[in-house]
Amino acid sequence: MTAKIMYSFIMIIQTLILFITIFSQITNPIVFLLFIIIILSMVLRWRINLKPCYMLIDLTFFLLAAIFYPVATNYIFIFAYYFSYKNKLIYTLPLIIVGLIVNDGSYYLLLLQGLLFGTILYNWDKESNSSKNTIDHLRQHIYDLEFVQSKLLSDYQDTDRISRLTERQRIAEVLHDNLGHELTAAHLSLKAYKALMAANQFERANVTLNKSEKRLENALHQLKSSVKSIEPNLEIGLLDINNLCDNFIYPVEFVHSGDILKLEPYIWQLILMTVREALTNITKHARPSKVNISLKVTDYSVRLTIENDGIINNPREISGHGLRYMRNRLEAVNGSLSIQRQNTFKLIIFIPFERSK
Amino acid sequence: MIIFKHALKRSLAQPISILITLILPIGIIFVPPLTNSYPNGIYLYGLLSLFSGFILSKPIVEERINKISVRISATPTKYSSYLGSHLMAYASILIVQNIIFILGIYLYWKDLNINYGLIFTLTSAYSLMVIALSLCWNSLFRSYNLSFGLFSGFASLMCLVSGVTMPLQIIPEEIKRFIVVLPTYWLPYGLNSLHDGNIKYVLIAQLVLLVYSGIFLLIGSKRRY
Numbered sequence: 001m002t003a004k005i006m007y008s009f010i011m012i013i014q015t016l017i018l019f020i021t022i023f024s025q026i027t028n029p030i031v032f033l034l035f036i037i038i039i040l041s042m043v044l045r046w047r048i049n050l051k052p053c054y055m056l057i058d059l060t061f062f063l064l065a066a067i068f069y070p071v072a073t074n075y076i077f078i079f080a081y082y083f084s085y086k087n088k089l090i091y092t093l094p095l096i097i098v099g100l101i102v103n104d105g106s107y108y109l110l111l112l113q114g115l116l117f118g119t120i121l122y123n124w125d126k127e128s129n130s131s132k133n134t135i136d137h138l139r140q141h142i143y144d145l146e147f148v149q150s151k152l153l154s155d156y157q158d159t160d161r162i163s164r165l166t167e168r169q170r171i172a173e174v175l176h177d178n179l180g181h182e183l184t185a186a187h188l189s190l191k192a193y194k195a196l197m198a199a200n201q202f203e204r205a206n207v208t209l210n211k212s213e214k215r216l217e218n219a220l221h222q223l224k225s226s227v228k229s230i231e232p233n234l235e236i237g238l239l240d241i242n243n244l245c246d247n248f249i250y251p252v253e254f255v256h257s258g259d260i261l262k263l264e265p266y267i268w269q270l271i272l273m274t275v276r277e278a279l280t281n282i283t284k285h286a287r288p289s290k291v292n293i294s295l296k297v298t299d300y301s302v303r304l305t306i307e308n309d310g311i312i313n314n315p316r317e318i319s320g321h322g323l324r325y326m327r328n329r330l331e332a333v334n335g336s337l338s339i340q341r342q343n344t345f346k347l348i349i350f351i352p353f354e355r356s357k
Numbered sequence: 358m359i360i361f362k363h364a365l366k367r368s369l370a371q372p373i374s375i376l377i378t379l380i381l382p383i384g385i386i387f388v389p390p391l392t393n394s395y396p397n398g399i400y401l402y403g404l405l406s407l408f409s410g411f412i413l414s415k416p417i418v419e420e421r422i423n424k425i426s427v428r429i430s431a432t433p434t435k436y437s438s439y440l441g442s443h444l445m446a447y448a449s450i451l452i453v454q455n456i457i458f459i460l461g462i463y464l465y466w467k468d469l470n471i472n473y474g475l476i477f478t479l480t481s482a483y484s485l486m487v488i489a490l491s492l493c494w495n496s497l498f499r500s501y502n503l504s505f506g507l508f509s510g511f512a513s514l515m516c517l518v519s520g521v522t523m524p525l526q527i528i529p530e531e532i533k534r535f536i537v538v539l540p541t542y543w544l545p546y547g548l549n550s551l552h553d554g555n556i557k558y559v560l561i562a563q564l565v566l567l568v569y570s571g572i573f574l575l576i577g578s579k580r581r582y
Contacts, residue, residue: 023534029546029561032537036568040575047575 003125007085010117011042014078017110021074031071034062038075045082052086055079063094073102077110084118085125149325150332153266157333160266174229178222186215237268241275241293248279250288250308258297267351270330271295271304274337277322278306278347286310286345300352307346360439364446367416377409378450382458386465392524394552396466399476402458403483403521403544407512409454410487411494411505413447418495418504426580436580444488444574451484472551475559479547482566486540489570493577512541520545540569 018035025031041058044050059079066072076095083091092115099107189212196205238260245252263271275293282288288310296303326349327337335351368374385405388398417440420426429439459477462469491508498504516522518532519542526549528536536542547562 026534026537027530029558029565033561033565033568036565036572040568040571043572043575047579 003121003128006124007121008046010121011046011078011081014081014114014117015039015042018075018078021106021110022071025071028071030069034065034069034072034075038062038078042078042082052083052088052091055082056091059091059094063098066098073098073104073107074110077107077114079114080111081114081118084115085121086118087122089115089119146325146328150328153329153332156266156269160264171226174226178226179219182215182219182222186212186219189215237263237272240272241295244272244275244279245293248291249283250291250310252279252291252293254293254295256295256297258295258302260295260297263297263302264353266333267302267353270333270335270349270351271302273329274304274326274347274349275306277326281322282308282310286312300354302351302353304349305346307344309344311341311343311345358442360434360442361446364416364443365449368413368446368450371412371415373412374450377405377412378454379457381405381409382454383461386458386461392526394524394526395469395471395548396462397524399462399548400521400524400545402480403541404512404516406451406454406480406484407487407490407516407521407541408509410447410451410484411491411508411512413450414488414491414495415501417443417492418498418501421495422499422501430580437578440578444492447488448485451488452481455480455484472556475551475556476548479544479551479559479563479566482563482570483544485570486566486573489573489577490540493573496577496579515539515541520549525549540566540573543569 015038018038019026022031022035026035038058041055045055059076062072062076062079066076076098080092080095083089092111095111099111189208193205193208193212196202196208238256241254245254279291282291286308288308290309292305292307294303294305294307296305323337323339330337330349330351333351335349338348338350340346340348382402382405385398385401386396388396388401390396394400420429426439430436455477459473459480462471462476463473494508495501495504498507513522518528519525519536519539520528521541521544525533525542525545543562543565547559547566550556550558550562
């Protein structure tokens with residue numbers, strides 16, 4: 001129940017109290033007219049969001065009516081409830097002055113209960129609004145972070161693509177600068193050999209052939225050294241996973257199959273992130289005797305399975321923030337994350353990828 | 358103005374509107390007085406006006422049920438203009454009904470000592486209250502038939518105990534304390550005050566009816582789809 005509904009409910013009770021107070025004189029048309037005017041005033045505030053200061057006009061009307069019809073003083077305690085709910089206690093000053101003039105115990109009692117209920121409701125409303133705002137703010141912050149994360153991942157893929165192109169450019173330059181010269185020279189030497197052989201200059205042809213052979217040997221050597229210099233250290237990802245497994249508090253068995261060297265760096269990053277998150281979750285929420293990690297790479301996809309046998313039954317823990325972030329990051333690269341809970345807790349991630357050209 | 362004309366034409370296009378606006382008021386003019394007051398037809402007119410207002414407000418309910426009001430909300434037409442025009446059209450019809458009725462009273466009850474101006478303002482205030490009450494009542498329901506069925510029972514009972522169909526003079530004082538909250542009470546109260554020559558109370562009765570109109574209008578005008 002919101003404070004606003006509670007306010008309306010208490011307002012109805014206040015109106016009933018007023019009705020009971022004036023019941024003995026209700027057949028007097030003036031008394032009834034004032035009664036429904038006050039109802040109109042409250043319905044107007046319920047329907048249209050008017051500033052509390054406008055209620056002073058209504059109050060003035062009742063204070064003026066009280067000069068001619070003293071019964072009108074019975075009505076004005078409702079204003080105390082309204083003003084205190086709107087946190088405008090200063091506006092209740094005329095009511096207190098009227099109380100001093102009237103000097104009636106029941107008037108004070110009604111005024112006091114109106115002030116009390118209004119103040120309590122105001123504070124309740126304020127408190128619930130504050131909590132609601134905090135929750136909204138935090139939720140907004142989480143959404144912003146998730147958005148930034150997915151953007152970063154997308155940017156990372158773009159950067160990866162650009163760096164791959166740059167790398168190809170570098171390889172092309174290496175091949176051109178080193179191999180290109182040697183192979184061109186070998187090609188020319190072989191042409192010269194052919195011409196010398198046709199001219200029956202066998203000795204010179206033999207020298208040229210030897211030069212060609214030497215050039216080709218050099219080219220082969222340079223090819224090997226170029227390949228070695230441009231080949232990335234693809235073992236780093238594996239080493240990282242092995243390190244994580246070795247340093248984990250529970251025993252971990254890590255197996256992998258397929259050509260892991262074909263995996264792109266961003267996929268390695270996702271795999272590492274998943275393994276790290278999964279192992280952290282196991283530390284927090286499970287008591288396994290053993291953890292099995294399996295990495296299977298095929299031509300077009302990679303499948304990582306992390307399984308532990310130390311399930312602690314607490315369904316709330318399944319969908320935490322960590323797993324949600326992980327899922328979002330995987331979905332950003334068309335991957336997926338699924339969980340299987342039977343005798344063991346199995347976390348499976350699947351990432352499709354394009355074959356490197 | 359276009360909506361006002363449309364609402365007016367639409368209401369008058371219904372044969373029942375013509376019947377309740379022109380024929381029935383003439384029919385009740387001839388009802389003689391039961392007690393020392395005005396002819397009872399003037400009091401019964403409160404019941405007729407109540408049902409007239411309710412029947413006239415049918416199009417606005419139908420438009421809400423048929424989701425026409427949703428379509429209207431997608432147009433540049435303001436909801437206040439749409440609602441105001443409809444209510445003005447219904448009020449106009451009821452005011453015409455009042456004029457016809459008062460004219461009938463004037464022609465038939467020639468020797469009646471009555472302030473026709475005050476009767477007109479009182480019945481007009483009552484008509485406004487009736488339209489606002491119909492709007493408010495209909496806003497509580499999603500089906501016009503259900504709304505009308507319940508309203509028939511409620512309105513008949515309300516008119517019976519509040520002095521519209523049964524003279525106020527025979528209602529005990531103790532019950533009067535409770536029936537003052539019924540909006541229909543203030544028409545016979547105003548008429549009796551007029552009969553007794555208490556003009557001040559006639560004006561108060563009119564004010565009460567207008568305040569009731571305001572309350573019902575505020576509740577009933579809340580946009581509902």
